[in-house]
Structures are given as structure tokens and as C-alpha cells.
Amino acid sequence: MANNNNNGDVKLIGAWPSPFVMRPRIALNIKSVEYEFLQEQFGSKSDLLLKSNPVHKKIPVLLHNDKPICESNIIVEYIDEVWSAGPSILPSDAHDRAVARFWAAYVDEKWFPNVRGAAAASSEEAKNAAVDQLKEGMALLEGAYVEISKGKDFFGGEKIGFIDIAFGSMLAWLRALQVMLGGVKLLDEEKTPGLCKWAAKFSADPAVKDVLPETEKIIEFAKLLVAKIKAAAASS
């Protein structure tokens, strides 16, 4: 922290279980930028968070020399642009960048809501519908992976890039969900062989391995979170 090579003061407000928080953590690791990780307490929001992200009141928030940057994928792009000397996260070609942003947005807008839907479903029907959507999404992402990686390990090619971070940050939750749903296969050796290989490589990457939590820890945390969601739904 004291010796951050003129990177300025870098703080990240977040929490270890959040896949969205994992994204800037991985990005900062790729750039070898040290940062102070300010973890929020589960169930409450700090004054700093509320002041730094008054619009959404959500984590992650990057504070770079006390200036806040919010929204995980936007933070990752910011990190890539500021620390441009380090390994690049977004591709250099404009069309490839549009494709990368497209799939990162897809993960957030189409795929992830079904994770929440499946985990906190109030009926068997709702759960199955969410799982079906997730499986459809996995098939699409498998296709995207094959097309974009062009035979290399990652969506980003030889090294992890924007889509890898956006989707890879979901892996701990994805694995936990498979267990919590009684062995449902989202990463499927037969249906998504590319993603299975990719998931192993991504998880083992030096920028990732200390950030992605163990599946068991997420399962424990998920129980707390699901209880909270259900309580909120019951009281509204």
C-alpha cells in the first residue's frame, strides 16, 4: 500500500461473496495494482458506500484518489484505461470490443437474474423455469466461447480478458448453484465442453485464484442471502 508505484490511492468497497466485486479485484490483480479492500458488513451499508454511490447504494465501488467509480464492468474498463501499461483487458479492435461488451452485458442482464431466480425460487415451477433459462444461456455462452476464443484458452485469447472476467466471476456461484439445486449441470462436459475447460483454466489463473471463493463458502453464504431475500419478499 505504501509503495504503490504512483498508482495513487486505490480502495475498493465490496464484499468477498459478490461476483460483481470479484471483477475489479481480478482486473486490479492483472494490472498488479495494490488496493485497500474495504469490506461491507452483510446486512448493512457503510456511510462511505452510501456517500460514494448515492444513486445505487451498491458494491463494488472503486475509489481512486477518493473519486468513486461504480458499476462493476464500468470499473473494469476504467482500470484497463488508467493502467494501460499493464496487460490489456479489453481487445484492441473496435468490433471485438463491442462483442466483448455485448457478452458482458448479456451475463448481467439475461443470465445472472436467473441465478437469483433459481436460488431464491418460491416454487418448484419457478425454479425449473429459471434453470431452463440458465441452461439456454450456457449453450449461448458456449457458442460464444468457441467463436471468440478461436481455439485459445480464454474469450480474451491467450490471457483473460473482459468477457472472461465478467462471466468467470460468476463461477463460484455457478458451482454452488449446481450443488444447491441437487446436482443440476450447468457446466456440462457433454453440452458445454469448451466452458468446462475454460472454467478450470480461469479459476487457476494467478489473477483469479485468490479472489474466487471456494464453492462451500458460497453455499454457506447463499443460505444467509436466500433467507434474507425470502424474508424481504414475505414482508412486502
Added chain:
Amino acid sequence: MAKEIKLLGTWASPFSHRIELALKLKGLQFQYLEEDLSNKSQLLLQSNPVHKKIPVLIHNGNPISESLLIMEYIDETWQHQNPLLPKDPYGRAAARFWAKFIDEKVLWTAFKAYNDKGKEQEDAIEEFSQQLKFLEEELKGKEYFGGERFGFVDIASFFILQFLRVLQEVKEAELMTEEKYPVLFEWMEKLQGNEVVAGCLPPREKHVAYVRARRAAAEEAASKTKAA
């Protein structure tokens, strides 16, 4: 030259208007293809198989979808005039943040505020009002969201807010008023007075009639579902 750039859009969609304006600001020739959303073209379905939505930009045969992403693509590919995003990373992050806020929060909350009933509508009206206050605060003291010149956030938000004003007229609800949001209204007037920007807006009466018809159809379909 014109064949290189195609825009698949619809005349009534604010997302489509964004791209028209971005292309015009860059001085680009393009072929505009009006889509019939009840009968989507093969080209649209091939170019955007995941979402099957407009707008889609096709440049040298390569399709790009999602209007904000298309705007970034346009800005990065044609850098010679009218930059849409600022150069500094913090300014870019802020611009992306506000544009995303419009698309993910403001638009959907506004729909509920204008179209829902009962408590859901009340809550949405409250939330919408708070969101407009955030925008008003962000704009205060500036000519445009982009600063001295209009840019990414201005383009992203202007057409959406204009669309919402059309919806407001159809629903006869006074949620966005000059009294409550004087800064936003002054900014909208400024942009309406800009020829290039105004040229991307459909005729007001036509837009109102269209949205009115769509709302009537949606409400009828909803009441049939309830009755069934």
C-alpha cells in the same frame, strides 16, 4: 460508401434515434432500413440472433447490437469529429454510468410510473421522481451532461426523455414538469433547437398517436389475459 454502414431501426424507437444522431454527428453516410417488429427481417434475425432487437449497426458486414455499445463503437471507429465520450478515463466511466442508469433504471421505472396502478405505481412515481432529481443534479451548472458540448449521456438520455414526454401526454400524467425539473427542461429545449438533433426526432403528433395506439393494444391484451 453508403453500403458500408447499415442501420436497422424503427422510426418510433428512442434507441434507434440515438444511433441516427451518432452517425449524423460523425458525418457518416449510411443506409437506413426500417424494421417491422411484427415481421422481423432475415437480416435483423441473422444480425442479432441473441436479442432479435433494433437498433443494429452493420459495418462492413459486421453487426453490432445494443445502442450504447453501438455508440461506443461509432465513437471509437470514427474519431475525426464530434467525440461522443471524453478522453479521460474518469469522465468516460461517469458517462457510461449515467447512460446505463437511464437504460436500466429510469426507463423501466418510468414505464411503471406511467402505466401501473395502485401501490406499485405510487412507488414507481416516487422512484422516478428521485431518479429525475439525480439527473437534474448531475446536469446543474453545465451546458450539457457532456460539459460544453453534448455527448454520450446527452444523446443517450435526450431521446429517452423525449419518448417519456410522449408517453406522459398519452397517459395525461404530469410526472415530468418544467417546474419540478427546470434544468432538465432547459437542456431539452436547447437540444430540440439543434437542427441535427431535432432531425432525428419523429413528428410529435405521429409519435403520440403511435404510442397511444400501442398502449391501448397493450391494455386490451392485459385485460383479456386477466379475464381469461
